[in-house]
Amino acid sequence: MTISPRRPLREAAVPVVTALLVALFFALQFFGAPRARGSLGFIAPAQTSSPRATLESFRTDVSQATGLLMDAYRENTSEPGLFWNESVTEKVAEAEALLGRASRTLDLRDIPPVELEHRRLESVLLLKEILDRIPLPDRSDVPGEDEISRQSLPSWNVPGTEIRLVRIADGPQAGAYLFSRETVLRLEDFYRLIRNQPNQNGAQVDFYDFFSQSPGHLLPPKWFSVIEALPAPLKVEVEGQAVWQWIAFVLVTCLAVAAVFGVHSLAHDSRSPQGGTIQVLANVIVPGAVAVAALFVRYMADYQINLTGWVNDTVEELAVGIAYIAMIWAVLAFSNALAGRLYLSATQSIDASLARAAVRIAGLAIAIALLIYGASHLGIPLAGVLAGLGVGGLAVALAAKPTLENFIGGLILYADRPVRVGDLCRFGDLEGRVEEIGIRSTRIRGLDRTLITIPNATFVNLNIINLTNRDRMPYNRVVGLQATDVQAIRHEIEAIAALVAEHPKIERGSVQARLREGYEEKPKVEICALIATSKWGDFLHIQQEIDLMLRDRMLTSAPMAEAASGAAGNVVPLKDPV
Helix, strand or coil, X not given: CCCCCHHHHHHHHHHHHHHHHHHHHHHHHHHCCCCCCCCHHHCCCCCCCCHHHHHHHHHHHHHHHHHHHHHHHHHHHHCCCCCCCHHHHHHHHXXXXXXXXXXXXXXXXXXXXXXXXXXXXXXXXXXXHHHCCCCCCCHHHCXXXXXXXXXXXXXXXXXXXCCEEEECCCCCCCCCEEECHHHHHCHHHHHHHHCCCCCCCCCCCCHHHHHHCCCCCCCCCCCHHHHHCCCHHHHCEECCEXXXXXXXXXXXXXXXXXXXXXXXXXXXXXXXXXXCHHHHHHHHHHHHHHHHHHHHHHHXXXXXXXXXXXXXXXXHHHHHHHHHHHHHHHHHHHHHHHHHHHHHHCCCCHHHHHHHHHHHHHHHHHHHHHHHHHHHHCCCCHHHHHHHHHHHHHHHHHHCHHHHHHHHHHHHHHHHCCCCCCCEEEECCEEEEEEEECCCXXXXXXXXXXXEEEEHHHHCCCCEEECCCCXXXXXXXXXXXXXXXXXXXXXXXXXXXXXXXXXXXXXXXXXXXXXXXXXCCCCEEEEEEEECCCCHHHHHHHHHHHHHHHHHHHHHCHHHHHHHCXXXXXXXXXXXXX
């Protein structure tokens, strides 16, 4: 078979690609992780003791934050270079801390963790633009702490709107007045209805519109001037995103898919039947590439292209869901490949079988943990997942009862060790040599060279006779006698017993010779002895030597020679010692 000269190069590239995927995975985790909210100057929590305190705290923090961001944007665009200067970086950090504190006035408990970071920022900016466009009541008309102390107030609506502040009954923020869950979930709808209304503060810039139509996180990067110079048709909004954002997202997705196909081709061409580390890595890099590609698309869509609204939520949920599925796939592929590698490099004993099973079970446990954590991260109720797994686990346990019995039988074989791989054993009415002891079944090569597979649950309950573990091997023969009278028979039996006892491998005192009387024409003697060896090959050699000694004695004895002339020999096996 001709091997392509590219094959070694592809195999050498597998570890490099694996290391690159690992580096990209952790880099994406670092860059895509939520930024720390708050700083030493903004450790104080948001004031939420009353509707008035919550409303004023939110508006003050957001107003300061957007002012800082616009100052940073103007300063950033007026200076050359590719990176932010120190002043811009400080302003962005301060603005992010203010927005983080403002977000603590929102009840975000219904937002799935996968969407929480982006929705937190987006909700704050949406609510800011909505409040700037509606006539708010005077400060004295909003319930404050004095009104709350005189009369318990479970909720308060901004007059003329469905924007509601509710008092939290339990949890870490119990007693605080927050913008309700329903309000947070409907902010995008409210914004669409009111976005064309004039700003009550006289501001000309719609900061949420500026934020959603520009790349980057919170503040556009230096290359935003390229986006601003695009033709007007590319800036048209479609489903809340500019056309250029849709194009960029499609290009990023195509790039990620192409990279996955490239890795798949590399892994397929690097697989070899010989196994080894390259084979294990080749089985893992494809799901690893899928996970990294999904996280890359999510990072680019969220932090660079800056998709917003339901589009960003959908992309994040799909990308993170695919990433978790790919990681589960990678864990299972790695555990199976590693178990297969153990199968090739280790003995086929119960120890190797347990090691392979342990690797597969560990992989399955990690996969289940990833499944549960991923489901909760995506907002799927963890209690429902656990309940479903419990019911499913019970159904699987009932359906797999025979498999569990065989698994337990394998553990018993490992603990008791009645036989090992290579042992010759007798079980029931069968005999053979043990070839493999697995978790589910035991394979035995019969004396007729057939392969016998017995479930462990059945095998462990049989009467197993380990012939290999004998410390002595039995020698049993029946020899025809020439003598006819009692005295001569007795002397001939004694002579044969003495001859057998002379062999150095016959254990002293183990030789027994008994007359085997019957209706035969000539009497016979049954000889039983123990050969001092436990090795089957040695036993066969010694047995042959003793048989030849008995044959020589009979041939050199005149009376016995005449009897032997009519037959091939008088040494007859009593029973196969196996």
